[in-house]
Amino acid sequence: MSLKQILVQAGVDEGAGRRAAIAADLASRFDADLAGVFLSPAAPSVYLGASAEVAPPASVMKDLTEAHNRTVLANAKAAKATLEGAASGKAIAWRELDGGAPNELIEAARGADLLIMPGPPENTREGVFAPADTVALNAGGPVIAVPDTSNATRVGRNILVAWNGSRESARALRDALPLLSKADQVSAVIVDHPAAARDAEQTLQAFLQRHGCRSVNVQRLPEGGRPASEVILQHAAHVAQADLIVMGLYGHSRIREFILGGVSREMLDDSPIPLLLSH
Structure with missing residues (x-):
């Protein structure tokens, strides 16, 4: 692959x-x-739908359109x-x-x-x-x-996988395999999650090693009363020193996450590290 x-x-x-x-x-x-x-x-569509009394003359609109096209x-x-x-x-x-x-x-x-x-x-x-x-x-x-806040000019040397046992995280893991197999370091974190089986650490480590990933380190981390996104981002930046985070997108309804919040939404909004997203 x-x-x-x-x-x-x-x-x-x-x-x-x-x-x-x-x-x-x-x-x-x-x-x-x-x-x-x-x-x-x-x-620019600021004048679309405006009445004839409000809209500027056709010559002005033509000038605006031509200036936009030049830009x-x-x-x-x-x-x-x-x-x-x-x-x-x-x-x-x-x-x-x-x-x-x-x-x-x-x-x-x-x-x-x-x-x-x-x-x-x-x-x-x-x-x-x-x-x-x-x-x-x-x-x-x-x-x-x-992200706009990222200073990265290369990614994929040191990758962190955010795993929760869901279909979305499995899809992201497989989509990221070309990058994971070439990485110098692959880390994975499992933040306490009902879908993550008790033996998830061993299963995930074996999967990554079968696909030729070098220097694999899988850890299960407690939430400790914090949002899962905070746990992942802190580990990525300060422990794994990751240049890329692999994550599945929207295990819950996208609308639910937009309204109530969720790991995907929080990671998108808060991560200073590039994200490999898959669904």
Whole structure:
């Protein structure tokens, strides 16, 4: 099992250079094709639906639209240049898609082995609506969400697996196997959870070792009255020193987690470490 094409969401936001570096590094390690996608924001719609008395003259709207299109073209060119710079001469495939809805990015992700994209809050800026959880829920494959707070320029050397025995965590584990098998260090944590069997440590360790993972360390951690996300993130940063966290997405209803909170929502909102998401 390997990665043959890595797709990265390019852009001109602050994290675009880091995402490009991560994608280029993984493409080099796996000898994979590198592809970039730029999401074009929709034209400003502040006047849509306005009455004839309120809407500006057609000439003004034309000027606004043309200025918007020039900006989009300039940003797409800059985004492509950033990715080409990170690729260091490696040929890249390039696509520009409508960023007004997540559907086109989801479809692009389905044709790649791995998508690297912004995590919150960058993925909802500038009129581009493609949240990482929405894409991961529908792409049918792994998504690495790089948080705005992350300084990472490479991932996958030291990986932490967040395991709770659910279908989602099993899917994420399998989707991450190409990265896990090449990692220098693989850690896994089981925060006390009803679905995690008593022998989960031994089962998970054996599974990872069968797939060629080196230096595997599996631990069960007590919640101690803290949210599971806090336990995972503290362990990832201060004990495992992980550069990537592998986790299943939304074991509960997404709406329930959005309203009541949950591990997935908290990890997406709070993790400074890139997340490999799968559902």
